Amino acid sequence: MTSIIKRQIVEERSHTRPEKNSRRNEPMRPLEVISTDPARLWSQDNKPGRKKLFSREKRQSLSSSSPAIINFPETRRKPWPAGGGPGKEGNDLQINWIDLLFMSNMIMVLVLLALFLGPARGSLSMYIDSRSLYLPPGLYSGAFAVPHDSGIQLSSAAPAVEDLPDVDHSQFDALEVSEYQIQNGDTLGQIALDFDLNMDTLISFNQIRDVRRMQVGQSLQIPNRDGLLHHVEQGDSLSALSDEYGSSLNAILDANSLDSETISPGDTIFIPGVKMNQTDLKLVLGELFIYPASGRFTSGFGYRADPFTGARRFHNGVDWANRVGTPIKASMAGTVVHVESQIGNYGRFVIIQHPRGFQTLYAHMDSIAVSRGEYVSQGEMIGRMGNTGRSTGPHLHFSLIRNGNFVDPLAYLH
Template structure:
């Protein structure tokens, strides 16, 4: 007597099968050792066939049954060519010697051919003990996790991150972009061997899509004041039929009360991909401004003693992303690369003199004399005209006090007069605008207005006069460019 196991997984709880096998063994032993029976004729061999624990008959040719099984698997293999196939149950042969054997060849082969299921040997992808997908081999199952991670990072970054995690070393951070330092999953993923219907086997791409899309779960939604059924199902991407099936006690919006709980469905991920990046970014350090008082400048005057410039610093960030969305940013370190340079501004404190020093300066920014003092058009021209300037600013020729600053109806237009308190007065006419007021103290070079064409003027210019002890004198004897 001999037992043969043919393909398939070994069944658990097969006590009944072994009892049958033992009885068959005892019976065969009696037949083989009884000399009186042996003398009556020659013994023939039959094979009792068991599918799992079920006895389906005896055959006189074990290879015939094995061939039927091979053909059954080969036929399925043509359809599922990339899978390792086996039978759903163990096929056991128990050999027996008999003088007058009988067989159930046709019955056994028909039952095996029509009833025996072919299954695929697979590796399951399990998340916290729940089977999510079935893959044809372990390499494919592991590739599912790899490809899922690649949905949220690139191959090069993933390779470096995995090397970093394996060696537990800090990889070099680049200042020109983020460096991936860790890629992990939010749940435990395991791979286990199993046999299932070949139709339930997934490709890597299908398994990745399934993990990304997640599973539909039921949850409670708290109704807000005035919220409608349409608003709720739109928020959770449900249909009305789905909503009413889960909430059969609700018929219309009138049944919705504030703070009530209703059941809704929402897609929930099986697992999240957590990518941790580190990046060094350069940032500006704004310069400070310091103001210093100085008696070397008049009140109202300022001067930049030292021009400021921004500094730079490097900030080391750690960024956590879940399924591509940033969930946390942490500053790890900050280092100054270049210190900022302070800007220093001098602010004048010196009082402007009420009396000029008699040294007159040119009242315009550049320009040329277009008309001198003297007779012009049969009348006295008591000053000089200046035009063709690069800047229209009009400046006080010497320090003093403003005694006139308004429009003059006598033909001078906008006019400013400064009393230098030393017997001299100067006037500035035809201005487009006036920058001072009567009573202001000015120093030589202070802005008092802008060149213009107001009053009786032949064009844009400055009419400048100098008066000494009340009488006009030639300005060109006192000023020069």
């Protein structure tokens, strides 16, 4: 009895569960195209051993609207275990090609959107996640996906706007000049600031030699950009000026509206984007002293042997010897505070008051060209060299006084 029961159980299992690995060993069957023709569907459905796929009403509807259906036997699911799924024998996978075509078009649209929107956003990257794509069950969606760890990135080929180099196009603009009248309370520095320019530019354009000589109502030429004016001399060329000032040759040509590099002595050329050297700027601003006369240096500042007695005495200035009548110039702009025409130890001499507590003294002059209270500019002639007073020959004795004390002029002269 026991053996009979065991035999029945074995037979039932052999009917309900397929033999292990039997599906794997089956040869792959070719694709079967199931026609939508009702007559063929009827004949196919009525073959021995084939389960009917559609009712008569369903076949009639398919004959007018449905496309051909392709059966993929190699992707057919294994039958569900008994009682473990919707059917004991499983369902064949059926895929509609219209759905596949629609999904592929959607993928292409996403890629095209990424490429076209990329330049507008600078740089757009898009990764296609296989989990975000819907495909029919049984079809491997990874075939259409880019894995996260693959390193493949879709991005626009156009560079981001912020990566483009900045170019100052203003350096190639043509020069334009306007006019401004100095108002009460104006300073050169404030005027330059108001017009967004350097003081160097205003000094050069208006040929200012002494900022303290500027007056209310005076007209200033105001260019539309920074730069300096250069007065062309014999032997000058644009290429040489470009190297000397460190300005682009094309910028010089454009600023001066020149069609060629031909220039002539006497021309005035604007050199864009350059500044005065600090020495020249300080001289114009009255911050440096210049040599008051030309000649041979004969005596320095400090103790020395007196030329008349030979005794050791302190010499409070420096001396330059030259011919009588050699011009003497103001070492710095200022106001004449003393003019001495009587012949004393210094002979004829002049004292000029300067900013920041400085005074300059010019002695042994042959003639004087200024008067007390007069304002003089730096480099302006104030008299001529002579041999008046306690002197051993024609020369200029020059002293520099700071806050009432004599200092070495050579430490301040430039």
